[in-house]
Amino acid sequence: MTVAERKELNFTTVTDDVEYKTRIDGNDLVHKQIAGAFAPHAASTPDMTVTIDAGVIALSGAIVSQAQQVSGVITAPTTNPRIDRIVIDSVTAALSIVAGVEAASPVAPDIPARKIPIAQFTLQSSPATTSITNSMIIDERPIWRRPAFRGALVYISGSNGNVPDGVTTRLNFNVEDYDTDGLHDIVTNNERLTVPSGVTRVKLEAYARNVASAPGEKVITFEKNGFVFQGNDFRASSGEDFSLRISTAVINVTAGDYFTVALTQTTGVLVSFNAWFSMEIIE
Secondary structure, three states, X not given: OOOOOOOOOOOOOOXXXXXXXXXXXXHHHHHHHHHOOOOEEEOOOOOOOEEEOOEEEEEOOEEEEEOOEEOOOOOOOOXXXXXXXXXXXXXXXXXXXXXXXXXXXXXXXXXXXXXXXXXXXXXXXXXXXXXXXXXXXXXXXXXXXXXXXXXXXXXXXXXXXXXXXXXXXXXXXXXEEEEOOOOOOOOOOOOOEEOOOOOOEEEEEEEEEEOOOOOOEEEEEEEEOOEOOXXXXXXXXXXXXXXXXXXXXXXXXXXXXXXXXXXXXXXXXXXXXXXXXXXXXXX
C-alpha cells in the first residue's frame, strides 16, 4: 500500500477546494492501513454472511497479507437467541466463525487459543434472523494485542525416566501438559520437541530430579538435531541428590530442527528421574 502525509483539515485556512479534497484523500490513505485492517461489516446486500476487509499481520519476521474475506453462510438459531463471534487466526489471518450457545440470555463464546477477535453479533430465533446488518455487528478488533503464547510443556511419567549407568540417554517424555503447535508426539520420537514451519527463534527449559538418592556424577544438557549448539546450557552434580534446571538463550532455528534433553549418570546403578521439558516459540 502506498503512503501519504497526514495534513490538517481546517476549512478556514485551506480555502482551495482541490487541496482540501486532496488532504481528505491523503488522510484516508494514512488511516486505512490501521483503521481499516480486518474491518467487519455486512455484505453489500445483507445476507447471512459477514465480510472482513483486507489486513496485514507481522509474524516471525515476515508480513502476512490477507485479502478481504467472506464468512460461510451462518444459520440462525431455532429456539433461543445466540451470539456468534468472528475471529482470525493469529498465524494465517484466516477468518472463522465461533458459534455461541442458544439461551434466553446468550453470552458470547470464548475466544479460542491463537485467534484474534474481530466482531460479535446476536442472532434471533423468533422471528429468525434472515440477514446480518451492520447495526447488528459489534466491532471487537483490539487496538494493541499481546501475541498469543505458543509452545509446549511435556513431562515424564513412569519408567520413561530410567537412565542406565554410563550411557547418555535422551529422556522420553510421555505426557503433554500443553502443546499449541504440534511440537511433540507422545508415541513417535517422544524425546523430541520439533520446530514447526514459520518459526525462527525458540527458547528451551528443562528440569530433572533423581527419584532416589544415588551418589555419583550426573550431567544434564540439551541437544539440537543430536548435537551440542551455541546458546546451550548444562548442569552437573556429584552428590547423592540431583535436582537441576537448565535453560538456553534464544536460539535461531529452522523448521524441522528438533531438541532433546540428554542425561548421563555414573552412579554404578540404574537411576530413575522425574523431568519436564519445554519450548517457547519466540518468533
